[in-house]
Amino acid sequence: xxxxxxxxPSPTGYLHIGxxxxxxxxxxxxxxxxxxxxxxxxDTDRERSTQASVDAILEGMDWLGLEYDExxxxxxxxxxxxxxxxxxxxxxxxxxxCYCSKDELEQMREAQMARKEKPRYDGxxxxxxxxxxxxxxxxxxxxxxxxAVEFEDLVRGKIxxxxxxxxxxxxxxxxxxxxxxxxxxxxxxxxxITHVIRGDDxxxxxxxxxxxxxxxxxxxxxxxHVPMILGCDGxxxxxxxxxxxxxxxxxxxxxxxxxxxxxxxxxxSNGDQEIFxxxxxxxxxxxxxxxxxxxxxNADKLLWLNQHYIKTLPVEELEKQLQWHIQAQNLDVANxxxxxxxxxxxxxxxxxxVEIVAISRYFYEDFxxxxxxxxxxxxxxxxxxxxxxxxxxxxxxxxxxxxxxxxAIQAACEKLGVKLGKVGPPLRVATTGGASSPSLExxxxxxxxxxxxxxxxxxxSFIQAMP
Numbered sequence: 128x129x130x131x132x133x134x135x136p137s138p139t140g141y142l143h144i145g146x147x148x149x150x151x152x153x154x155x156x157x158x159x160x161x162x163x164x165x166x167x168x169x170d171t172d173r174e175r176s177t178q179a180s181v182d183a184i185l186e187g188m189d190w191l192g193l194e195y196d197e198x199x200x201x202x203x204x205x206x207x208x209x210x211x212x213x214x215x216x217x218x219x220x221x222x223x224x225c226y227c228s229k230d231e232l233e234q235m236r237e238a239q240m241a242r243k244e245k246p247r248y249d250g251x252x253x254x255x256x257x258x259x260x261x262x263x264x265x266x267x268x269x270x271x272x273x274x275a276v277e278f279e280d281l282v283r284g285k286i287x288x289x290x291x292x293x294x295x296x297x298x299x300x301x302x303x304x305x306x307x308x309x310x311x312x313x314x315x316x317x318x319x320i321t322h323v324i325r326g327d328d329x330x331x332x333x334x335x336x337x338x339x340x341x342x343x344x345x346x347x348x349x350x351x352h353v354p355m356i357l358g359c360d361g362x363x364x365x366x367x368x369x370x371x372x373x374x375x376x377x378x379x380x381x382x383x384x385x386x387x388x389x390x391x392x393x394x395x396s397n398g399d400q401e402i403f404x405x406x407x408x409x410x411x412x413x414x415x416x417x418x419x420x421x422x423x424x425n426a427d428k429l430l431w432l433n434q435h436y437i438k439t440l441p442v443e444e445l446e447k448q449l450q451w452h453i454q455a456q457n458l459d460v461a462n463x464x465x466x467x468x469x470x471x472x473x474x475x476x477x478x479x480x481v482e483i484v485a486i487s488r489y490f491y492e493d494f495x496x497x498x499x500x501x502x503x504x505x506x507x508x509x510x511x512x513x514x515x516x517x518x519x520x521x522x523x524x525x526x527x528x529x530x531x532x533x534x535a536i537q538a539a540c541e542k543l544g545v546k547l548g549k550v551g552p553p554l555r556v557a558t559t560g561g562a563s564s565p566s567l568e569x570x571x572x573x574x575x576x577x578x579x580x581x582x583x584x585x586x587x588s589f590i591q592a593m594p
Contacts, residue, residue: 130162131321134188134195135311137169138180141372142187144364144424145326145356148390152353153324154193155391155412165318166198171310173203187373191383192405200318202310209305212313212343213266213298221342222298224264225252247294266299268309268339276334281351281414283327288334296335308332312339320348324414327352351414354421356393364424378455380479382448384440385433393422402435434478442467445474452484463491464573472565472573486563490573493582494560497589501562505553511590513550514557516542518583527576529568536567557586 134150136142142150157164166188170176185199202209216222225248227235236246253269270293277287298309305313311332315323330352337347356364376386388403395418397403397411437445446466453460460466469487477483488494497506520535520542540550555564558579564570571579 128321130157130160131165131319132157132162132324133165133167133315133318133320134193135167135169135314135325136184137172137175138177138184139172139175140180141183141374143372144390144393146184147187147191147373147386148356148393149325149353150188150193151191151387151390152351152395152412152414152417153322154195155408156322156324156414157196158409159412162321163196164193165200165320166195167200167202167314167318168198169202169307169310171202171304171307173304176203183372183374190374190377191387197318200314202314205310205314206305208317209299209310209313210303213305213309216268216298216339216342217266219342220269221339222266222268223253223255223295224258225267225295225297226255226259226262226264227252228262245292248296250295253295263301265297265301267295268298268335268342270295270335270338276337278333278337278347278350280330281322281349282354282417283330283352283419286330286333290334290338293335293338298339308335308339312336312343315348316340316343316345322349322351322414324351324353327354351417353417354394354419357421357423359423359425361423377451380452380481380483381429381433382436382440382445382480385429385436388436389429389432393424394418402432430478437474437477437480437483442470442474445470445480449480449483452480456481456484456488458484458488458491460491463575468573472569476563476565489559489561489564493578496560497556497586498561501556501560505556505562506586506590506593507553510553511587513539513543513545514553514583514587514590517550517554518580518587521571521576521583522580524576527572529566529572532571533568553586554583558582 132153134146134153136146136150154164156162168181168184170181188195213222217224232248235249235251239246239249248267250269252264252267258264271290273290275287275289276293277285280286296308297306299305314320333350333352340347358364373386377383384405387405387408391403391408391412392401395412395416397416403411449466449470453466469490470483473483473487477486517536517539520539521532524531524535536547536550536554540547543550551567552562555567555570556562558571558574574582
């Protein structure tokens with residue numbers, strides 16, 4: 128069997144964490160089995176669907192590297208096909224027109240609740256021959272009245288739902304537009320979907336969809352319903368927990384490798400392993416290893432993973448990702464060290480790509496002012512004279528490299544008769560504006576000779592003017 132999975136988001140908002148995990152699991156299963164992964168945009172909700180949301184979904188999939196083999200397919204381009212299937216169901220007696228008004232449905236519901244019954248449509252329009260004038264009917268699927276729907280969920284095990292628990296759901300609105308439970312069935316049939324991997328919030332739809340599929344003469348695909356993601360407080364995941372757009376994580380400086388690694392561990396595990404390459408995810412993934420219990424989103428864990436990937440990804444990959452952040456922060460890197468050299472200098476010191484750019488600005492442009500707390504701690508009465516000696520040693524260097532720079536600073540310390548701790552910290556403040564940077568020899572090499580010497584002289588003048 129050629130495995131065919133699909134990710135079918137509704138473009139009524141951004142691609143969020145839950146959707147991205149569903150896409151990842153579907154993608155992994157297709158790649159694991161040598162199957163096909165399909166992207167389908169379920170955009171029949173015309174009032175809420177937007178092109179901006181479609182673009183956000185496509186952009187998120189591209190950033191995460193979840194390439195699809197077929198699609199994107201759009202449901203709004205398949206209305207003729209849905210109308211054909213609806214007519215087929217009407218002709219076969221598996222669907223009927225319902226003329227009930229909203230008031231009539233509400234009265235039905237109130238009466239059922241008064242009798243302590245489960246509110247559901249009672250099928251009163253089935254077999255109805257009179258058509259009220261001026262009323263555009265909805266189309267309802269005639270659900271089987273007896274028996275039960277039974278299927279083996281690949282995550283939750285056997286699930287059985289009695290048909291008496293299911294009412295005759297609407298498959299076409301009064302304006303003729305099809306509803307979700309009809310379109311998803313038709314699409315899964317036409318696209319030969321073999322495995323539906325989705326959130327367990329869809330589990331109530333599954334028996335209904337199985338019944339529609341069987342009424343059309345098709346065997347349903349296999350289903351795997353993935354538990355929801357909760358916040359760290361056990362509540363449903365929301366924006367305050369980190370349930371933001373996938374692209375917001377890009378904007379905040381996360382690598383797609385870190386986010387994918389984090390998502391795969393939200394509800395799936397391979398022993399105690401925490402770090403997974405893309406290749407390992409594909410090789411090790413299985414639907415049987417998906418947990419039944421909900422997963423908890425942990426922002427600190429994601430940040431830890433991001434720091435790991437910043438430290439370990441090839442510099443070429445980080446440089447490619449960093450370009451977006453360089454542009455976003457309006458940093459001109461044309462006149463300064465290579466971005467690759469800066470990454471190598473800063474990757475151990477940053478948790479996000481945003482942070483790498485922010486703490487590297489002094490390599491490319493002069494800072495407006497010295498950090499006040501650093502000045503108070505490091506700029507003393509004798510600092511100007513010490514920095515002048517360092518300046519003279521550095522100015523005499525024939526080669527501006529880390530080794531000679533280190534030697535020159537040591538020579539200055541010997542001339543002054545002091546240890547490096549007396550010279551190094553003030554020199555760092557003088558050349559970077561603050562108290563934190565990579566090792567001095569690397570920092571000064573990347574800043575460059577002219578900038579370094581000019582900044583030392585600037586610091587000397589600043590100290591001499593201090594009250």
